[in-house]
Amino acid sequence: MTKAITSALNVGELAAGQVLSVPLFTFKGTDNRAPTVYVQANVHGAEVQGNAVIYQLMTLLENCHVLGDIVFAPLANPLGINQKSGEFTLGRFDPITGVNWNREYLDHKIDIAAWYKQHQDLPNDELIKSFKATLTEACHTKLQQPWGITTGHRLAVNLQSLAHSADIVLDLHTGPKSCKHLYCPEYDMDSAKFFSIPYSLIIPNSFGGAMDEAAFCPWWQLTEYAASQGRHFDVPVAAFTLELASQERIDMADALVDAKGIMAYLSHRGVIQEAVQPAKMPRYACYLKDYKKFHAPQSGMVEYCAKVGEPLLAGNTLVNILRLDLYGSDKACTSLSLDKDCVPILHFASASVHQGTELYKVMTNVFEFPC
Template sequence: MNKFTKEVMFVGEMASGAKLTVPVYAFTADNNVAAPTVYIQANMHGAEVQGNAVIFQLLELLQQCNLQANITLVPYANPVGCNHKNGEYTLGRFDPITGENWNRMYHFDQAIIAPFVEQNLDASAEEIQTKFQQLLLAQIDKKLAHNIWGITTGQRIAYQLQRLAHQADIVLDLHTGPISSKHLYCPEYAQASAQYFDIEHTILIDNDFGGAMDEATFCPWWSLQQAYQASGRNFTMGEGAFKKESFTVELGSQEQIDLDVAKQDALSILSYLQAKGVIDNKQYQPQKMTRYACYLKDYKALYSPMGGMIDYLADFGKPLAAGEPLARILRMDNYGDGEALHYISLDQQVIPILHFASASVNQGTELYKVFCNYFEI
């Protein structure tokens, strides 16, 4: 049986002096196989709690696995967000002080790429990997170091997590939607890896940094690979020294956990880790299913044309024909002297992925997010 270690990482403190801490679990492989190392975190957004249940199930299962590489797991990644309640609801998506999305506070400075390539143009692949990882970690350490201006609570949490993530080759950031089906945010270059998860729907994202954890951990390496290519050295992203892959794994709906479903999600992650050589347990294989994908530009939000009470009609994950209703809006204020029911449809076939959590919406509320121009992968 594999043993894990547990540490408590200090990420800040409250006005009362109470410490903000995050649990960190780690498995260390006994062998010297050159398998990719792994970092998995959950609950960066307060209401998105299913990932904690998935990490619980992974901790249970990994103790019985044949480990080929080190794995670090962090539940409750944001101790402020998961405790940010308003009545019975967990808010926790935005920093209540700054208003910034908790998952948009990670760091990448594009300006480090060109000087690094110039200084290491003829270095070996192994040297490039080691030195560039050290540079990324030094950048985070510099951010965390005391200076006269300081950093926000959210940045301090994000940078501490990012420091752990930069030490891994594979990063999985576990999230959920409001009311949602399972789906995967996947870098375009890593599309082939999407087939190893038991997730039917994949969003292929650009190789651009927008502040999220997945982008913060693969975009630096993508930018580095592109810069070397421009200088005449060709490396393949996802292989060798550039074997970095990062995904945002959307596990369903927020504000709830299901331990049985979490076990299936854990098995899905293990099938991916088996495919990547992180574990050597061939019983973990991806399920056969039809997998659909679209590019991020074709992952569209539908906003409510009016205020009212929404009856969400469209099933998640199934193609919805053009003209078929996604929802209907009840306007009781119009009953008796106007139209009380209004149907909402689109003029193209789509796959609904998630919808707003509440039935009560204002005009302009994001009702649905859907795949357009989708294809099988």
């Protein structure tokens, strides 16, 4: 039986001096040629299902032949996890700065042309090793800069330095009220068929601040520039964000389903020796440009009529908005619909909304992945 090695990552200090740390669990591989993996969960405080998936994954791995090192960081944001108000967990934004915890990662902004010119004589394996060292060192430099960095940025860059040591990065999240969906880089679309997730958002090579982008964007930029110079190699790092349905929820049986999907991907990549087949299921996708937000045109009490993960035809009711202050008029209850077919992916958690609240995110121009 394979056992995980336990350790902790120091990510900061509380005002009273206590050390903030994230527990780490490492499965050591037996083949240094196999890809290495970093998996984190719970960067947003209410998004707890990823911890259940990590538990199920580690349980499965105990009975596997692990070839590549796998590092797990559950409970990755202790500040956000403990950010409570009554029965609710608020930990989506840093309460000090207001910044989304998942938008705090370092944008390296490397001069790729200059870096490549300096290292172009290296063989591919040495080039990749050197670029990985450049990314990791940039994180360490950021953490040590003399003027200091914010609490949230310190947490994120510490996690990012772990991610940069891996060949595969999985960031486990959930939505407010959501179906499962996967953020997948365009260069790696084929990988979506291994995860037990029905919907994928295909994202471009642009940094928006999230962990998956922090992990893969520099490598995508390097391979594109190298190709422009006549040198071709695959993007060495794969990174995905897995949205595992809704927040404030633990479902161990469902976590096992997602763990098995991740195992199928790890098997495909040669991280584990065992052959694990992906689940047979239809899988659909759209490009990020076709992932649309619908904002409340007025305030009120909302009935969310469209079910997440189920296609909605143009003209069918998306929401009903109740305005009791307008009782007696034709505006007391308003039905709203969209003018094009879509698949609702997630909606706002509360039934009480301000004008302008982001009510739904929906996929449009959806296509099916070939089996």
